[in-house]
Amino acid sequence: MHHLEFTIEPFVEGRPGPHVVAAVDAARAFGADVDFGPFGSSCVVADDLVPDVVAAVTRAALEHGATHVSLHVSQVQSGEAAASDLPPDGGSA
Numbered sequence: 001m002h003h004l005e006f007t008i009e010p011f012v013e014g015r016p017g018p019h020v021v022a023a024v025d026a027a028r029a030f031g032a033d034v035d036f037g038p039f040g041s042s043c044v045v046a047d048d049l050v051p052d053v054v055a056a057v058t059r060a061a062l063e064h065g066a067t068h069v070s071l072h073v074s075q076v077q078s079g080e081a082a083a084s085d086l087p088p089d090g091g092s093a
Contacts, residue, residue, distance in 0.1 A: 001076040002050045004032075007040035008061045009068040014038075019066040026060035027053055044076060 004027070008020045016024075016036075024034050024041055030053050032043035045053050054071060061069050 005042040005072040007070040019064040022060040022064040023057045026056040
């Protein structure tokens with residue numbers, strides 16, 4: 001499993017633009033349970049989905065007006081991911 005954190009700009013506090021919503025929706029399309037935060041969003045995805053989710057998030061953000069996309073990907077060690085971080089099917093989207 002991998003933890004993905006992404007920040008999409010331009011950033012307007014309390015009013016995420018279509019570039020942010022599209023990126024979050026792109027991750028959710030892969031079954032990710034996205035934690036939508038005030039300064040960035042994150043999710044945990046299965047190893048084999050990481051390249052596809054990263055590409056989809058980036059593509060959706062840029063296609064909807066993002067001026068900057070920051071992504072951080074880190075491997076989740078066994079037992080590190082909380083059950084609430086995983087998609088309902090356990091990560092096999």
